[in-house]
Amino acid sequence: MAKKAASKALADVKKKFYITTAIDYPSGKPHLGHAYEKVCADCIARWHRLLGEEVFFLTGTDEHGSKVSRCAKASGKAPQKYVDEMVVYFRELCAKLNISYDRFIRTTDSDHVKISQEIFKKIYEKGEIYLGEYSGWYCDECETFFTEKDLVDGNCPTHGKKAKWVSEESYFFKMSNYSKRVLDALEKNEKIVLPEGKRKEIINRVKEGLNDLSVSRANVPWGIPVPMNANHTQYVWMDALLNYISGVGYPGKDFEKFWPANIHLIGKDILWHHTAIWYSILMAAEIEIPKTVFVHGFINTESGEKMSKSGGTVIDPVALSEKYPADALRYFLLREIPFGQDGNFSEDSMRIRLNNELANGLGNLLNRTVTMIEKYNAGEVPNAKTNIELRKKLDIDGIKKHMENLELHHALGKIFSFVHACNQFTNEKEPWKLDGKERDEVLYSLADSLRMASILLQPFIPETSEKISSQLGLKLGLLADCSFNKLKAGTKVKKAEVLFRKLE
């Protein structure tokens, strides 16, 4: 009884952490950018679990709107059937890359539909949504409105057909009412949008003021019906953004527990929607705004150009994860690309990192360590303490700091410079020439260090961490176990397959 009460009390003080990715639009199969965002979010989520926090990690798909309905039509399918088929690819991607989400939300999920309508209604009843008229340049073929600037000589940019000036009935959200509050929020809190530069960028845009936003469509049947008028569907963003609250059980207990979100992880193309629009909606609905919107960069081709379908430079992450270990791809994405900046991708550079850092650096360190323990100490971790000089090479506080600041690439860099230090240490000490206490110290130091590394590497390369600790005869630990000399003497190590096989 007392124990139960105590663990309950403990659970109550547990820190909460809620992270989301943007939900993906299934108008095509996932590309590397989708994979990247998920891997980054997953890494952060796993880090917070490692810290012992209670984590909710949400990802999913944004399934409504004119584009999906056009794609469905093009493939001769009903929209629902089309998205049901497409979503499989996104789930598969998550499975392949070990994305540890707590919920995969689809905007066609019934609870989401219900909440979207409730929020729409709530804002409407407050008088912040009104019926008006939307006019713009419209292309019949695309079934899309364009802004004046989008048009090429008055023609649709994709079809080259003459665009028509069309007016239609639409509900509008009085976003203009929120210009000041949104701007205040952005200016007041330095961490509200990261990296810093993105915050400046959005502040400058919001300073120009917000216009009322058309939040319904009379000509897009594939969407959530506007609650007070079945002739309209909700504008996709008025639907999609709400996934962040519906996905975590708004307005129930879990929502109370986890909201406001700690991090919305998004790409730089949708910053406007996640600040100006999203904040305004939340303010209108009297819900707190998220703590941080983190904007990651884009992945470009080897030469730094944008990936494009027409150029044939789009990379299929599922194909990659079949060719390379998932951890190799995760490692590359997290290590190569400074988090928050754009980065380049090529299989060559990925292979180089896989071979040099994962196989030769980390994998070989484990292999030589386990081999020596088997060879010189009958497979048992000797009784010793980890070398003091070596211990200094692992900057745990620095790693924590980097993770806190979301400098994932730096955190990973520090872990790997420790791996290097371990290899260095081995060469300097030459344990194969030693015996007795001196050798014991080296062997213990290496095994203990690898145990530490396996803990710290979990968020980045979880399968590999598992393999390392298994070869060391251990279960994976939490960050609380991440201090030196916690490895028990006598632990039986067990050599297994090499961690990473090199690729040509």
Next chain:
RNA sequence: AGCGGGGUAGGGCAGCCAGGAGUGCCCGUCGGGCUCAUAACCCGAAGGUCGGAGGUUCAAAUCCUCUCCCCGCUACCA
């Protein structure tokens, strides 16, 4: 045009906000060491007028001004 980001050895980056000898990292190249290990690991060397010009300063990659290139964003496709 406005706003943001970037221009640092052959390639890729960090360092810049809180100035202090070009300091560091990865790849590549060359030389050496070791033999526990995945032809692995370790050490060393070559290589840069820090885009350009001017300014502040005892001192500038770092701060200020100007200038030249590259890239992104500028809302209702998502």
